[in-house]
Amino acid sequence: MSPSEKENFQRLLKKYVRNESTEIELEELFNYIKLQNHPNDILDVTEVLKNVKEFPEMDPEGRDRILKSILQTPQIKVTARNPKRNYWKYAVAAIFIGLFVWNNSSDKLLVLPVSESTPLQIPDEKIIFTQSNGVISLIDDSTDRTLYNDKGEKVGEITGKFFKDVSVGKDSQVKVTAYNSVYVPYGKTFELVLFDGTRVLLNAGSTLVFPSSIVDEKRQVYLDGEAYFDVVHNATNPFIVKANDLNIKVYGTSFNVSNYGEDIYSDVVLVEGSVGMYSGNPSNEIRLSPGEKGSFSKKDRIIDKRVVPTTLYTSWINGELVFRNATFESIVKKLERHYNVKINNQKASLAEITFNANFGKEPLEKVLAYLNRIYEIEYTINGNEIIIF
Numbered sequence: 001m002s003p004s005e006k007e008n009f010q011r012l013l014k015k016y017v018r019n020e021s022t023e024i025e026l027e028e029l030f031n032y033i034k035l036q037n038h039p040n041d042i043l044d045v046t047e048v049l050k051n052v053k054e055f056p057e058m059d060p061e062g063r064d065r066i067l068k069s070i071l072q073t074p075q076i077k078v079t080a081r082n083p084k085r086n087y088w089k090y091a092v093a094a095i096f097i098g099l100f101v102w103n104n105s106s107d108k109l110l111v112l113p114v115s116e117s118t119p120l121q122i123p124d125e126k127i128i129f130t131q132s133n134g135v136i137s138l139i140d141d142s143t144d145r146t147l148y149n150d151k152g153e154k155v156g157e158i159t160g161k162f163f164k165d166v167s168v169g170k171d172s173q174v175k176v177t178a179y180n181s182v183y184v185p186y187g188k189t190f191e192l193v194l195f196d197g198t199r200v201l202l203n204a205g206s207t208l209v210f211p212s213s214i215v216d217e218k219r220q221v222y223l224d225g226e227a228y229f230d231v232v233h234n235a236t237n238p239f240i241v242k243a244n245d246l247n248i249k250v251y252g253t254s255f256n257v258s259n260y261g262e263d264i265y266s267d268v269v270l271v272e273g274s275v276g277m278y279s280g281n282p283s284n285e286i287r288l289s290p291g292e293k294g295s296f297s298k299k300d301r302i303i304d305k306r307v308v309p310t311t312l313y314t315s316w317i318n319g320e321l322v323f324r325n326a327t328f329e330s331i332v333k334k335l336e337r338h339y340n341v342k343i344n345n346q347k348a349s350l351a352e353i354t355f356n357a358n359f360g361k362e363p364l365e366k367v368l369a370y371l372n373r374i375y376e377i378e379y380t381i382n383g384n385e386i387i388i389f
Contacts, residue, residue, distance in 0.1 A: 125340075127190050129158065132178035132212070139190070155212060156180075161188065165195040167212040181209040184225070187340025189316075194219075198239065199230040203316055204337040205260065226258045228317050231273075246296040246303075249276040249285065256313050262333065266296040269313040277303050321359040321367075328353055339364045343386045350377070350388070 127139035133150050137143070139158060147156035155167040163182065184190045184202045192200045195212050196219055202208055206225025219239040231239045233252025241248040243259035246266045253273025259266040268277055270292055276285035277294045279301050286303050288294050293308040315322040321338060323331055328350040332343045341364065355375065359367050368386065371377040379388045 125185060125187070127161065127185065127188055128181075128183040129163065130181045130183075131155075132180050162191045162193075164193040165212055167195055179209050179211050179222075181207060183207045185340065186337050189319075194221075196234065196239075197232040201228045201317055203227065204340070223257055223259055225260055226256070226316070228254075228256045228314060230254045243296075245279050245298065245301065247278050247282070249278070249282070251275065255288075256310075258313070260333075264298055266298065267313070268294045268296075269308060269310050270294075271310050271314065279303070319361045321357075323355055323357045325354045325356065327351070328355060331355055331357075335364070335367065339367075341384050341386055343388065345388045347377070347388055 125140070129137040129139055131137075131147060131149075135147075137145060137147070137158060139161065141160050143158050143160060145158045146154055147158065149155045149167070153167075155165065157164050157166060182190060182192065182202065184204055184206050186204045188204055190202045192202070192208070192210070194200065194210060196214075198219070200208060200210075200221075203226035206223070206227060208225075208227060209222040211220070214237050217237055219234070219237055220242060221240075222242045224244075229241065229250070231250045231253050239250040241250065241257055243257055243266050246259070246268075248255075248257060248268055251274040253275055254271040255273070255275055256269040256271070257266070258269075268275060268288065270288040270290050272290050274287060274289070275294075276287050277296060278285040279296060286294060286305060288305060291307055291310060292305050293313065294303055294305045296303050309324075312322050312324055316338070321334060323334075328345070332345060335341070336343055353375070357370065357374075359370075364386075365381075368377075368379055368381075372379065377388060379386055381387075
């Protein structure tokens with residue numbers, strides 16, 4: 001970026017922070033961000049902070065929270081990354097100037113403009129933790145961060161792929177529904193301890209939306225994907241997992257929920273304790289006993305249950321994959337999530353075959369070699385894509 005371009009970029013960014021940009025100036029600013037290849041040339045964060053502090057419509061508590069969060073990370077620059085994937089539906093927008101996003105690996109603060117025409121772009125490999133106040137943390141194995149609310153109060157700690165809620169929500173009731181969320185990309189898992197001590201392990205390709213306190217006398221979370229729950233019993237304030245149209249009411253228990261969007265069933269496997277499953281009217285609840293799997297048909301909205309070996313459904317917790325009479329299509333989906341790859345199956349006849357296999361913490365190459373040796377499946381590897389023929 002030349003000195004004149006840098007000066008113009010700074011002018012545009014300052015006007016954007018103050019909410020004084022014209023449509024033409026906004027378009028010019030976004031083009032600068034998209035084309036920028038030298039992040040160190042972009043406006044220093046201290047200059048941005050000065051403008052943020054002067055922004056007349058910003059709430060003082062929100063401004064202080066931004067300032068306090070920024071001061072935790074030294075030598076921050078404002079930068080932008082090339083868009084890779086759109087996780088807009090998982091983000092909560094901070095409405096004043098965009099989104100402030102922490103990128104731990106590069107020690108940067110990303111200022112990302114957000115609107116329907118400019119959705120949030122986030123690197124594929126990062127776990128995305130979004131606080132209810134709109135602050136987003138991008139998480140990897142080296143992340144070590146303390147989270148604060150708008151009042152500057154400590155509410156959580158992130159260490160690597162682990163989050164612990166340290167807010168005071170355990171003994172409080174709130175009327176305002178404020179939820180955090182975490183998205184786990186393919187190839188990753190993430191563990192959380194919620195405000196009540198409940199532990200949740202999220203599998204790859206999953207999103208969990210959860211509160212930091214009891215809301216309307218309930219502890220209610222929302223799951224898209226797969227998670228293993230170890231729930232702290234509280235008879236007064238029931239724990240409920242909402243998996244789209246399926247509700248799982250928990251009675252102090254350990255269980256696995258699989259609710260991926262592309263699957264035709266949402267499955268609940270009970271390891272110990274007791275849960276109830278229902279869709280619509282709670283009076284139609286079906287109780288599970290330990291060792292049972294309840295399957296909710298998304299099409300027919302019917303719940304069936306049967307006895308299963310629970311380890312088949314919980315092996316992923318230990319980084320393992322276990323298949324019993326599994327269709328090749330279901331195996332492909334799990335391999336894609338587990339290893340963060342794209343598998344292109346060009347051999348239609350495989351769809352008619354069921355497979356049995358146990359894979360520990362094996363690299364993908366060994367898994368493919370096994371399938372080739374035992375089932376004579378031919379394949380080629382092209383970067384991040386596996387082609388089966």
